[in-house]
Amino acid sequence: MDLTSRIGNVVLPNPILTAAGTSGYSTELSEYIDLSRLGAVVVKSLRIEDWPGNPAPRLAPVGQGLLNSVGLEGPSLKTWIDQHLPRLRETGARVVLSVWGRTVAEFAQAGQLLAEPPDGLLALEVNVSCPNVEDRSSMFAHSAKATAEVVSAMRACSLPLWVKLSPNVPNLVDIALAAVEAGADALVLINTVLGMKIDIENRRPVLGGKGGGLSGPPIHPVAVRSVYDCYRALSEVPIIGVGGVMHGRDAIELMMAGAAAVQVGTANFLDPRATVKVLDEIEEWCATHGVDRVAELIGAAHSSDDQDDLHDVAADVP
Ligand SMILES: Cc1cc2nc3c(=O)[nH]c(=O)nc-3n(C[C@H](O)[C@H](O)[C@H](O)COP(=O)(O)O)c2cc1C
Structure with missing residues (x-):
């Protein structure tokens, strides 16, 4: 079974x-x-300076x-x-660093720091799904212009840039295009969906943030x-799919939609062996379905017939 996954110039032994x-x-x-069994380990997003995060409570289960x-x-x-990357490398893991910033200038500083990246980094995930403090109304990823500015600012970094977008927009394809035009080598889709839980006894939101x-x-x-x-819209651009992958079949679905690789997130909290x-x-699925190369699955759900052109309009009718 050939599980090789290619994300632009980055070749991984498998797509997880x-x-x-x-x-x-x-x-x-x-x-x-x-950890060396995984295609790669993507670390928590980091910023040029340390950051305290939000007040507790920080996690709340909601339905599934x-x-x-x-x-x-x-x-x-x-x-x-200096302190964490060496330990991670000792495990034999292939490492992808994720970076966030509060301003375009902070992203640029991170890009400069990584102009000559330390050994052992495969790619840089640029997390634009974070608040833009110069425009408090939104995240960078909610604007094609702000997304492009961040990606351009990161170009000092010589690693492949994987740009992680937010699904909380009506024009995701436009934002993806802006990221690619600004220099993204791959797209990571998707970050979390905005939500809230309210404790009806206290009449307050449950989360500290x-x-x-x-x-x-x-x-x-x-x-x-x-x-x-x-x-x-952008079939030549590698996509890494992420969101709700609990089982192999969920990952295969994302690959058939067009993902070249897949990330597993929340499932790790339920079972640290989920990946x-x-x-x-x-x-197993490939073996029972006569698939010799997992890459065959990429985009398999797309048909070239004209009906596909009706997809957007049809899907938007409630
Ligand atoms: C507790 C938690 C922390 C997260 N932190 C980050 C982060 O630092 N950077 C980032 O880009 N995404 C972060 N995410 C989003 C995940 O990487 C992923 O995009 C999202 O959870 C959807 O995948 P999943 O449904 O498999 O969890 C976080 C998600 C969770 C649940």
Whole structure:
């Protein structure tokens, strides 16, 4: 079985990665799994300086999903490079760093710091799904212009840039296009869906940060649709699908929508072995369905017939 996954110039032994923020910064999952078995480990998003994150409580289960308002707590990029990256490399993991910023200038500083990246980094995930403090009304990822500015600012970094977008927009394809035109080498789709839970006895939002991001199985169809639409519009751009992957079949669905690789997030909180289980299930599914190369599945759900052109209009009718 050929499980090789290609994301532009980055070649991975298989298409399963961790999703940023769901497996820590370092070797946290190595107690449970051999990190070198994964396609790659994507670490929690880090900023040029350390950041305290949001007040507790930060997590709330909601139905089959999870609402979080961790608020991107973490050490500075420099501390992570000096203290955490070496430990992670010792496990044999292939490492993808994720970066966030509060302003375009902060992203640019991170890009400069990574102009000559430390050994052992495969790619840089640029998390634009974070608040833009110069325009408090939104996240960078809610605007094609702001997304493009961030990606351009990161171009000092010599690693492949994977840009992680937010699904909370009506024009995801336009934003994806702006990211690609600004220099994104791949798209990561999707970050969490905005949500909130209210404690009706206290009449207050449950999370310390009030609002949060919804993840897990409820957002899987949103991820599938996001990947499908972006693949259809930009089929030459590699896509990494993420959202509600609990089983191998969920990952296969994202690949058939157009993803070249898939990240597993919330599932790690339920079972820290989820990534390798998903990988084993993909391999099993391929074996029972006569698929020799997992890459055959990429975009398999797209047809070239004219009916497909009606997709947008038809799907938007309630
Ligand atoms: C607790 C938690 C923390 C997260 N932290 C980050 C983060 O630091 N950076 C980021 O880009 N995404 C972060 N995410 C979003 C995930 O990487 C992923 O995009 C999202 O949860 C959807 O995937 P899932 O349904 O498999 O969890 C976080 C998600 C959760 C649940």
